Amino acid sequence: MEPVMDNNATSSPPQTLLERLKDYGQEDAFALWDELSPEERELLVKDIESIDLPRMDRITRCSFQSQGLPAAAIEPVPESSVSMVEERTMEERERWWKMGLKAISDGKLGVLLLSGGQGTRLGSSDPKGCFNIKLPSGKSLFQLQAERILCVQRLASQSVNEGSTSLKPIHWYIMTSPFTDELTRKFFESHKYFGLEQNQVTFFQQGTIPCVSKDGRFIMETPYSVAKSPDGNGGVYSALKSSRLLEDMSMRGIKFLDCYGVDNALVRVADPTFLGYFIDKGASAAAKVVRKAYPQEKVGVFVRRGKDGPLSVVEYSELDPSLASAINQQTGRLRFCWSNVCLHMFTLDFLNQVANGLEKDSIYHLAEKKIPSVHGHTVGYKLEQFIFDAFPYAPSTALFEVLREEEFAPVKNANGSNFDTPDSARLLVLRLHARWVVAAGGFLTHSVPLYATGVEVSPLCSYAGENLEAICRGRTFHAPCEISY
Numbered sequence: 276m277e278p279v280m281d282n283n284a285t286s287s288p289p290q291t292l293l294e295r296l297k298d299y300g301q302e303d304a305f306a307l308w309d310e311l312s313p314e315e316r317e318l319l320v321k322d323i324e325s326i327d328l329p330r331m332d333r334i335t336r337c338s339f340q341s342q343g344l345p346a347a348a349i350e351p352v353p354e355s356s357v358s359m360v361e362e363r364t365m366e367e368r369e370r371w372w373k374m375g376l377k378a379i380s381d382g383k384l385g386v387l388l389l390s391g392g393q394g395t396r397l398g399s400s401d402p403k404g405c406f407n408i409k410l411p412s413g414k415s416l417f418q419l420q421a422e423r424i425l426c427v428q429r430l431a432s433q434s435v436n437e438g439s440t441s442l443k444p445i446h447w448y449i450m451t452s453p454f455t456d457e458l459t460r461k462f463f464e465s466h467k468y469f470g471l472e473q474n475q476v477t478f479f480q481q482g483t484i485p486c487v488s489k490d491g492r493f494i495m496e497t498p499y500s501v502a503k504s505p506d507g508n509g510g511v512y513s514a515l516k517s518s519r520l521l522e523d524m525s526m527r528g529i530k531f532l533d534c535y536g537v538d539n540a541l542v543r544v545a546d547p548t549f550l551g552y553f554i555d556k557g558a559s560a561a562a563k564v565v566r567k568a569y570p571q572e573k574v575g576v577f578v579r580r581g582k583d584g585p586l587s588v589v590e591y592s593e594l595d596p597s598l599a600s601a602i603n604q605q606t607g608r609l610r611f612c613w614s615n616v617c618l619h620m621f622t623l624d625f626l627n628q629v630a631n632g633l634e635k636d637s638i639y640h641l642a643e644k645k646i647p648s649v650h651g652h653t654v655g656y657k658l659e660q661f662i663f664d665a666f667p668y669a670p671s672t673a674l675f676e677v678l679r680e681e682e683f684a685p686v687k688n689a690n691g692s693n694f695d696t697p698d699s700a701r702l703l704v705l706r707l708h709a710r711w712v713v714a715a716g717g718f719l720t721h722s723v724p725l726y727a728t729g730v731e732v733s734p735l736c737s738y739a740g741e742n743l744e745a746i747c748r749g750r751t752f753h754a755p756c757e758i759s760y
Contacts, residue, residue, distance in 0.1 A: 347581035375547025391452030421469035507659025705729025717747030
């Protein structure tokens, strides 16, 4: 006969789980067990069971160990690895553009958006992609990106077959986080996917990872739950693996993945020229880079690790100030001048390799933060991987210089900050598009000074300034306004 359970009989935590925690020095997670209600105890057990303890132990140990190690000496990126704007011929650009459009029309390009962040610094708890930077059209960042995908699809189908209407849709994979997932999906549904087919968009979530104290123990956010944080935009690799999306890509015939961050209002999503360059180079990874504006600019830069080592990214906080301002005497440029702006291209084969390799190495960056816990705010670590952690694994990496005024308008800080605000991004878009319109034979009138305004060209009309003569030649537009069909 079953013994009758009274409440006190369940008062000790499940023995096997407690033993496992002890194996990894994490038994403190059950420290407040006696004060918990039966419901809270159940929540705590569920929470602990959801954590892969051996993996977490490995990550914490590897990350703590690599923390103090001296990194390999860094060298500047060799010139041969970079395609520079002034060295590109018209012929090369056209050839790459055509190669890229061909691969896109064959369905070989997938697009991967990193969109796990909230607009907290912008003063909004919504996903960053929902943000409206107050362009004349009122479009959100998500909408601008969706319409650029629509435009490239159309250009690709026209390039193969004049007058063809058979479109190979570009598949868009969107990585959210537990904080942005539901809101992102709802935003897309309520805007009817901005004209894309619903089945060409796949949402998936990046993981979260427990926060740990300085001695590697879990920080308890409440007496019955462990504090967790998103695992950084580099969490994309393990998320693609665990959600089986790498297989999904392979089944769709995708060979290349264009991967970018959500908060760039000028991002050229699925850029055919960049794709053509990447295919031409035969590299396994590539990044668009912009020239660093001044030595102390807060951007990560590409470097070479060790003699003939792989290219990798060094964060601005890790670059010695004397190196940051060193000048290359031959070129007059900074020795470390190629800034990483989170515009990447990978082969699918390489992504498979990285997903396995990063998991095996288990090294995460430790970000020291004040973490809300049962004992008030505790100083501890959030563990993160970054998208650029993949580059050291690449047998070959190609860098492609772009002009920041054409492709980089970051939206990171609230208006009123000194840089990277919705206002500064909006101006970059309006100014670039105003130059397109004038180049296509259009005229602008304006009642505000022109440096403070411009026009917006709908991505549905033009991807990078092409095909505007028919709309603009000889016409006058009053800035600010949107030019669409």
